[in-house]
Amino acid sequence: MSNPKETEKHHNCPQCGDRLSIFFKYSKLIKCQSCNSSIFLEDESVKLIGESSVLSSEPSLIQLYQRFKLQGKTFIPLGKIRYDYGRGFWEEWFLNDERNKEFWLSIDEGDFVLEEKNKLSLPFKDFSKFTVGSRHGKYIVTEKGEGTCIGFDGELAEEIKMGEKHQYIHLSQGGGNLVTLELTKTSSQTFKGKWIDPLDIEVLN
Amino acid sequence: MSQVKSIKCTNCAAPLDLLGGGRVESITCPYCKSVLDLNENYKVLSNFKNSRKLHKLPFEIGMKGQLNSIDYTIIGRVTYQSINYPDSIWTDFLLYSPLYGYAYLTYEDGHLIYSKRNRTFPNVTWSQLTKQSSILVNGNDYNPFDQYEAKVIYVEGELTWIAKRNDKTYFTDLVNPPHGISVEKTKNEIEYYEAKYLDSDEVYTAFNIEKQEKPKTFNALQPFERPFLKSLSYIAYWVLFIVALLTLVTYVDGSGKVITKIAANNEAVKHLDFRVKHKRYLVDLELQASTSKALNNFNLQIHKNKKIVFSLTPHTAYIFNETTGSVEKNLHPWEKDSKKVRVSLNLALGNYHLSIKPINPSLKSTLFVNITEASSRLNYLVWFFIFTTFSWILYKFYQWRHKLKVDDERGIDMIHDNARYSGSREQMTLYLIVLAIILILVFGE
Numbered sequence: 044m045s046n047p048k049e050t051e052k053h054h055n056c057p058q059c060g061d062r063l064s065i066f067f068k069y070s071k072l073i074k075c076q077s078c079n080s081s082i083f084l085e086d087e088s089v090k091l092i093g094e095s096s097v098l099s100s101e102p103s104l105i106q107l108y109q110r111f112k113l114q115g116k117t118f119i120p121l122g123k124i125r126y127d128y129g130r131g132f133w134e135e136w137f138l139n140d141e142r143n144k145e146f147w148l149s150i151d152e153g154d155f156v157l158e159e160k161n162k163l164s165l166p167f168k169d170f171s172k173f174t175v176g177s178r179h180g181k182y183i184v185t186e187k188g189e190g191t192c193i194g195f196d197g198e199l200a201e202e203i204k205m206g207e208k209h210q211y212i213h214l215s216q217g218g219g220n221l222v223t224l225e226l227t228k229t230s231s232q233t234f235k236g237k238w239i240d241p242l243d244i245e246v247l248n
Numbered sequence: 249m250s251q252v253k254s255i256k257c258t259n260c261a262a263p264l265d266l267l268g269g270g271r272v273e274s275i276t277c278p279y280c281k282s283v284l285d286l287n288e289n290y291k292v293l294s295n296f297k298n299s300r301k302l303h304k305l306p307f308e309i310g311m312k313g314q315l316n317s318i319d320y321t322i323i324g325r326v327t328y329q330s331i332n333y334p335d336s337i338w339t340d341f342l343l344y345s346p347l348y349g350y351a352y353l354t355y356e357d358g359h360l361i362y363s364k365r366n367r368t369f370p371n372v373t374w375s376q377l378t379k380q381s382s383i384l385v386n387g388n389d390y391n392p393f394d395q396y397e398a399k400v401i402y403v404e405g406e407l408t409w410i411a412k413r414n415d416k417t418y419f420t421d422l423v424n425p426p427h428g429i430s431v432e433k434t435k436n437e438i439e440y441y442e443a444k445y446l447d448s449d450e451v452y453t454a455f456n457i458e459k460q461e462k463p464k465t466f467n468a469l470q471p472f473e474r475p476f477l478k479s480l481s482y483i484a485y486w487v488l489f490i491v492a493l494l495t496l497v498t499y500v501d502g503s504g505k506v507i508t509k510i511a512a513n514n515e516a517v518k519h520l521d522f523r524v525k526h527k528r529y530l531v532d533l534e535l536q537a538s539t540s541k542a543l544n545n546f547n548l549q550i551h552k553n554k555k556i557v558f559s560l561t562p563h564t565a566y567i568f569n570e571t572t573g574s575v576e577k578n579l580h581p582w583e584k585d586s587k588k589v590r591v592s593l594n595l596a597l598g599n600y601h602l603s604i605k606p607i608n609p610s611l612k613s614t615l616f617v618n619i620t621e622a623s624s625r626l627n628y629l630v631w632f633f634i635f636t637t638f639s640w641i642l643y644k645f646y647q648w649r650h651k652l653k654v655d656d657e658r659g660i661d662m663i664h665d666n667a668r669y670s671g672s673r674e675q676m677t678l679y680l681i682v683l684a685i686i687l688i689l690v691f692g693e
């Protein structure tokens with residue numbers, strides 16, 4: 044596979060002036076690879092939105108901009124967000140496939156879920172109303188948890204807020220099919236996807 | 249890289265290393281055996297003091313090894329005792345890999361089973377689990393095997409949940425050896441684990457442990473293993489195919505062409521010239537008389553270019569080297585009570601001279617000789633065929649016996665059991681009938 048191509052957008056970091064390599068044309072948030080500043084990308088301009096932060100390097104099967112194959116598709120990891128839940132963390136990887144379709148890969152200590160954003164509407168979005176084991180139509184609540192956004196790397200198609208509390212609910216449909224409801228103070232999003240076996244991931248050189 | 253974190257035991261102040269990632273919820277102090285809750289500031293929850301010696305096993309916390317191409321560290325263990333069958337005790341070792349997460353290595357009477365959480369199990373309720381004859385998971389059919397309750401009797405190291413003495417868990421095991429699904433139900437949740445029976449020697453090597461005695465008991469996930477017979481049974485399929493093909497080819501091409509026929513009697517020596525025109529297959533000499541006494545009254549010789557190439561008497565049979573004239577091969581003479589003899593010779597193309605000489609000219613006897621060329625023999629293949637078919641049936645027999653053993657050990661009675669038993673018995677009977685027919689066909693002739 045060839046290396047990922049940069050988009051035609053050209054911006055420089057407002058903090059250090061270094062050129063920002065942007066690989067996804069709809070990216071809204073990018074980490075400067077030189078000074079680690081978080082930069083918000085507006086239509087024709089760039090805006091520094093936070094102080095520099097560096098995520099500690101942890102062992103991971105996938106790496107930023109290193110393509111991998113899964114279920115017959117080739118994905119490129121463009122960015123990742125790390126959420127802390129006290130004794131550990133999980134990461135949400137922002138991926139693009141060959142057709143520039145957006146995916147999210149959640150990795151939590153050996154548990155991998157590949158999902159896409161979904162417009163599924165749930166009867167209520169109150170985190171406390173979901174109890175593990177309860178059934179909602181064809182879905183069963185299998186897990187719920189909370190984490191704090193502690194940083195990101197690469198580029199993302201949406202803005203995130205450092206330190207923001209992030210709640211999630213896993214609704215299982217059986218057979219590995221999953222719906223995830225993500226809630227923050229200001230927003231809620233639904234994702235639909237599948238649990239995947241990490242041994243099926245083939246990292247491409 | 250992730251680092252090993254260190255804390256102090258809140259009971260005895262001993263330093264404790266945390267090896268197992270963010271999901272670890274409890275740790276047992278290796279010194280005072282107190283179970284500490286990581287969610288509640290390492291509060292002491294339980295104690296397993298004085299029980300370590302009772303539960304000594306080849307695996308220890310902190311050991312590293314590779315299973316299924318994944319590098320694991322043993323971070324904890326929990327030993328269960330079945331409530332229904334108190335003699336049944338097994339230990340789950342919790343494995344941790346920073347890349348692939350958590351898995352279990354189960355030790356039971358020397359049997360070793362690897363299991364990892366399964367997320368693709370269909371939405372089946374606990375009570376439905378044992379009511380279905382099989383459940384399809386990831387393309388494999390699993391049969392319900394047993395449902396039982398067990399309690400925690402010993403804990404060591406780190407666990408991703410809080411395990412206290414006598415905590416109860418309900419298990420349902422589904423099997424498709426060497427794979428299985430273990431469904432575990434606690435107060436709070438139901439979890440599914442995909443299991444695989446492992447070769448114990450390979451696991452001990454992977455964890456750098458001295459090889460242990462092979463398990464003597466039976467395990468439901470133990471695969472049926474007869475590698476030699478299995479290979480032979482596969483060969484048998486091909487042999488059947490090849491023999492069928494060869495028989496067809498022989499029927500068309502190698503059924504034999506009669507060169508000449510001759511009748512000799514006790515009154516004079518009979519001479520006959522014949523010519524071999526076909527290079528393929530063999531030349532058959534068929535000798536026939538009305539009685540065995542009459543057959544035993546003749547000697548027969550074949551010459552080529554005035555040199556002997558074959559000699560046959562009631563007591564001897566020799567093939568000679570055409571150039572040197574020395575004996576090349578000593579064949580078995582025919583049975584004394586035979587009335588018909590068939591000899592297959594590999595004769596080169598050319599002209600031959602056959603002479604038939606009576607031994608006792610006064611014994612009234614007639615010998616009929618048929619010479620056929622391009623005649624094939626499948627004797628050796630038939631023996632090979634019998635041997636491999638027998639191996640195949642033997643393999644099927646052992647497989648059937650193994651299946652009966654698994655069914656005998658099962659703790660769940662299925663609705664379809666009777667039909668299945670009966671079906672498997674009928675299948676085995678059919679195999680034995682096939683073998684009997686083959687033996688009758690071959691030896692009957």
